[in-house]
Amino acid sequence: MLKKVIVILEKESSNKETDEFVKVLHREGIDCVRYIAERENGEKEIIDESDNRIEEILQELDEHVSGKNYETLFISSNPDICLLAIEGGCSCIAYIGCVEDRSFGGIRYAIESLENIDIDYLDKICRRYAGLPWKILETERCIVREMTVEDVDAFYEIYKEPSITAYMEGLYPEREQETDYIKSYIKNIYEFYEYGLWTVVEKQSREIIGRAGISWREETETVELGYVIAKPFQRQGYAYEVCNAILKYAYEELEIEQVAAYIKEGNEASEALCRKLKFEQKENVIIKNASYEKWLTILAKNK
Numbered sequence: 001m002l003k004k005v006i007v008i009l010e011k012e013s014s015n016k017e018t019d020e021f022v023k024v025l026h027r028e029g030i031d032c033v034r035y036i037a038e039r040e041n042g043e044k045e046i047i048d049e050s051d052n053r054i055e056e057i058l059q060e061l062d063e064h065v066s067g068k069n070y071e072t073l074f075i076s077s078n079p080d081i082c083l084l085a086i087e088g089g090c091s092c093i094a095y096i097g098c099v100e101d102r103s104f105g106g107i108r109y110a111i112e113s114l115e116n117i118d119i120d121y122l123d124k125i126c127r128r129y130a131g132l133p134w135k136i137l138e139t140e141r142c143i144v145r146e147m148t149v150e151d152v153d154a155f156y157e158i159y160k161e162p163s164i165t166a167y168m169e170g171l172y173p174e175r176e177q178e179t180d181y182i183k184s185y186i187k188n189i190y191e192f193y194e195y196g197l198w199t200v201v202e203k204q205s206r207e208i209i210g211r212a213g214i215s216w217r218e219e220t221e222t223v224e225l226g227y228v229i230a231k232p233f234q235r236q237g238y239a240y241e242v243c244n245a246i247l248k249y250a251y252e253e254l255e256i257e258q259v260a261a262y263i264k265e266g267n268e269a270s271e272a273l274c275r276k277l278k279f280e281q282k283e284n285v286i287i288k289n290a291s292y293e294k295w296l297t298i299l300a301k302n303k
Contacts, residue, residue, distance in 0.1 A: 001130065002123040003071040004031040006085075007114075009095060010077050021114035028119050070130035073122060075111070082107050091129040093122075108191070128191065136198050136213075139245045142238065143201045144212065146190055149179045151199050154208035158230040167267040168228065189215075195254060197226060200242055202233065209233045212242045214250055214259060219287050220294075222260040223250070225277075239273055247277065251299040258299060262292035271295075 005025055007018065018034060025032040074085035077095040079102055085092040086106070094104040097112040104110060109125055111117070124134050133146035152175055158164060159171050172178040189196040197213040212227035225246070229239050250256040261279055263270045271293075274281075279295040286292075 001071055001132070002030055002073060002119070002126045004033070005073050005075065005122070006033045006035070007095075008035045008074065008076040008078065008081050017114050021117060024117070024119060030119070068130075070126050073126055075114075077102075079104050079107070086129075091126040093125065133199075134190075137245050137249050139241050141203055142209070142242055143203060144198050144242060144246065145201065147182055147185065147197070147199045147211070149182050151208055152178050152182065155211070158208075158210060158228065161231045163231065164228060167264045167270070168226075195250070198246075200229070200238070202238075209238065210242075212239075212246060214246060214256070217260070217262070217287075220260065220262075220285060223256050223258070225259050225261045227273075234269075240276055243273065243277060247297070247299060256299065259297055261295040262287060263295060264290070264292055 007021070009018075022032045022034060068089040070089065070091050073091040073093065074082065075093045075095050076082050076085070077097075079094070082092045082094050082104060083106060092107060092109075094107040094110040095112075095114075096102070096104070096110050097114075108128070127134060133148050136144045136146065138144070155171060155178070156175065164170075172181060185196065193216060195214050197211050197215055199208055200210040200212050201207065202209045208230075210227065210229040210233070212225075212229075214223050214225055216222075217224040225243060227239055227243055229242075247259060250259060261270070261274050262285065263274065271281075274295045274297075277297060279297040282294040282296050284291055285294050
């Protein structure tokens with residue numbers, strides 16, 4: 001999604017830092033425009049609230065900053081420019097590495113340096129501003145991505161099978177309630193933790209076949225693995241394939257060291273899956289007045 005990056009810094013702490021960042025973008029085929037208030041000859045052009053130069057800079061650098069243009073990402077140390085970029089329908093990151101005592105209220109993301117920036121992450125930030133789901137990972141047969149409100153009908157189709165809710169909670173009785181829940185989940189869980197329960201799509205058919213992911217369980221203060229696979233796709237190895245990839249992602253990308261699973265008595269399928277995933281059974285715990293078996297895996301041991 002990311003097509004263009006506009007860097008506007010009031011003070012450049014390192015020419016090398018910025019130059020390397022631009023080179024990385026260009027190698028990925030991403031256009032980059034750079035504006036530094038402190039020019040190479042030492043002359044400074046002050047940008048502040050009383051200077052109309054801010055608006056001029058925006059128009060000089062990109063005449064298309066209007067409407068929805070989330071493919072363009074601004075990185076700036078000036079709060080006013082950041083807000084103007086967002087108001088113009090662009091994505092934006094606050095650069096806080098060369099400024100002090102600045103308030104960047106309303107800016108969702110911030111960085112302290114341009115060094116070692118993950119271009120894929122910049123693309124994900126653009127997708128977040130645009131309201132598009134992140135692709136989390138891919139297995140041999142499946143794609144795991146963030147949920148969207150468009151997934152709701154598929155979820156109801158999956159959860160109408162009685163066996164699905166034998167050992168877990170179902171969906172809200174009304175679709176509107178479930179849609180509102182997913183909207184809130186995207187804003188409050190994905191954006192805060194950058195992980196959660198995700199949608200599982202089967203590659204060949206492009207069909208949504210379930211949900212899987214990791215979530216923070218406040219009651220036990222642990223990261224919890226959860227999954228559900230639609231009845232027609234059960235007993236074909238999908239749960240293991242997806243959950244194993246998720247545990248690897250949790251360790252390698254999120255630096256999570258241990259993950260728990262909470263299983264109700266009699267859920268033999270989940271117990272078998274946990275054993276295959278190298279979880280160990282621990283103790284019984286009470287969560288929301290219900291009894292669960294706690295299983296735990298130390299991810300570093302499995303590598």
